[in-house]
Amino acid sequence: MTDHEEGAWLERVAEGDRAAFERLYRAFYPRLFGYVLKVCRRPDLVEEIVNDTLLAVWRSAGRFDGRSRVSTWIFGIAYRKTLKRLARRDAAAPAEPPAGAEPAVAAVGALRLERRELRDALDRALAGLPPEQRAVVELAYFHELPYAEIAEIVGCPVNTVKTRMFHARRRLRERLPALGVTAAEGR
Amino acid sequence: MSGAAGDRPTRCREVQELLPWLATATLDAAERERVEAHLDGCPGCRAELERCEAERAAVRTARDLAPAPHPAQLARLFDRIERGELDDEELGEVVARPPRRSLLARTPRAVRWLIAAQIAAFAGLGLWALRADEAASPGFRTLSAGQESSAPARLRVVFAAEATESEIRALLLAAGLEIVGGPSPLGAYALAPRPGGDPRAALATLRSDPRVRFAEPVAGAPERDAARP
Numbered sequence: 001m002t003d004h005e006e007g008a009w010l011e012r013v014a015e016g017d018r019a020a021f022e023r024l025y026r027a028f029y030p031r032l033f034g035y036v037l038k039v040c041r042r043p044d045l046v047e048e049i050v051n052d053t054l055l056a057v058w059r060s061a062g063r064f065d066g067r068s069r070v071s072t073w074i075f076g077i078a079y080r081k082t083l084k085r086l087a088r089r090d091a092a093a094p095a096e097p098p099a100g101a102e103p104a105v106a107a108v109g110a111l112r113l114e115r116r117e118l119r120d121a122l123d124r125a126l127a128g129l130p131p132e133q134r135a136v137v138e139l140a141y142f143h144e145l146p147y148a149e150i151a152e153i154v155g156c157p158v159n160t161v162k163t164r165m166f167h168a169r170r171r172l173r174e175r176l177p178a179l180g181v182t183a184a185e186g187r
Numbered sequence: 188m189s190g191a192a193g194d195r196p197t198r199c200r201e202v203q204e205l206l207p208w209l210a211t212a213t214l215d216a217a218e219r220e221r222v223e224a225h226l227d228g229c230p231g232c233r234a235e236l237e238r239c240e241a242e243r244a245a246v247r248t249a250r251d252l253a254p255a256p257h258p259a260q261l262a263r264l265f266d267r268i269e270r271g272e273l274d275d276e277e278l279g280e281v282v283a284r285p286p287r288r289s290l291l292a293r294t295p296r297a298v299r300w301l302i303a304a305q306i307a308a309f310a311g312l313g314l315w316a317l318r319a320d321e322a323a324s325p326g327f328r329t330l331s332a333g334q335e336s337s338a339p340a341r342l343r344v345v346f347a348a349e350a351t352e353s354e355i356r357a358l359l360l361a362a363g364l365e366i367v368g369g370p371s372p373l374g375a376y377a378l379a380p381r382p383g384g385d386p387r388a389a390l391a392t393l394r395s396d397p398r399v400r401f402a403e404p405v406a407g408a409p410e411r412d413a414a415r416p
């Protein structure tokens with residue numbers, strides 16, 4: 001879906017059009033799933049957060065003011081839902097899963113071993129960051145969004161986005177100094 | 188390029204804060220040029236850029252397949268919608284409401300005049316409900332049931348940005364339509380046929396007109412009223 005199409009679908013959602021909502025749901029569910037998982041690192045909560053996010057989209061589609069992209073707006077809702085959910089008392093869980101017990105969302109399948117090692121190492125390194133920093137890393141590197149758009153999603157000034165990324169990268173480097181070598185040569 | 192050694196650390200920090208976005212090619216041209224000019228003379232920041240590129244590659248490689256939702260999830264969600272779950276307070280917290288310019292400021296000037304006239308004509312009748320926040324009332328029907336002085340909206344239209352007020356007025360008169368609501372945040376207006384007007388013919392007229400970017404009938408939303416217990 002293009003931005004323009006997404007806007008048109010959202011407008012129909014605002015009118016209570018369920019078919020439009022279903023389409024938006026299917027388009028956004030996988031994207032939100034990966035994003036929310038990376039931010040909260042809690043496979044047990046992701047499905048709930050993504051569905052809550054899309055319920056909020058249904059309820060508030062009429063508030064979308066067309067000034068940002070639809071995806072920016074929806075990712076912003078998902079971001080705040082995630083932080084809110086993590087702040088709940090019953091969200092308590094080990095912040096950092098034991099080494100080697102990384103949550104597998106889908107079967108890793110035929111990923112080559114070195115890729116898997118890299119993934120595990122990176123996951124462990126990211127686990128030590130606060131969710132606010134993980135969100136910026138994910139949006140910048142995986143979704144490849146400009147910092148201005150990330151600022152809109154997480155609702156803070158652009159300078160804060162840059163600083164968060166800077167600190168996140170510094171901590172990643174402490175935990176994963178050999179990243180460049182590993183990534184380039186696969187060891 | 189300023190080569191003063193004294194300001195180098197500051198410059199490096201500034202540049203390094205931007206490098207992740209240089210690595211994903213999302214800086215604007217001016218910023219990119221500034222950063223690249225600095226990189227020419229700074230091996231430290233060049234190494235940092237390489238590191239950013241490796242990080243980005245790792246993040247993009249290290250990815251499980253995102254699952255498609257199980258159909259039951261959507262069904263459950265529709266159940267929750269029926270039950271009216273999720274209170275407004277919570278909604279207010281998670282849905283961004285940035286300080287907004289007025290809707291009128293984002294509307295073509297010509298249309299603003301037209302709308303101002305419409306508002307004056309319908310003031311107090313609650314017809315400004317093109318898109319009620321809560322979709323509780325189906326379609327475009329107005330808030331004061333029984334007091335409706337105008338037909339319910341039948342068409343939704345977006346005019347071309349360059350259309351003038353007189354063009355729009357002439358078009359609406361020719362098509363036998365009047366504005367009963369809008370603009371929505373995306374610039375859509377709700378139109379209804381004047382008494383005796385034919386909505387189908389009106390729709391055809393609108394669609395054949397270059398000053399209309401988008402025109403479609405308003406979808407009724409009958410199922411949502413059939414609330415389950």
Ligand SMILES: [Zn+2]
Nearest residue numbers: 199229231232
């Ligand atoms: Zn430098």
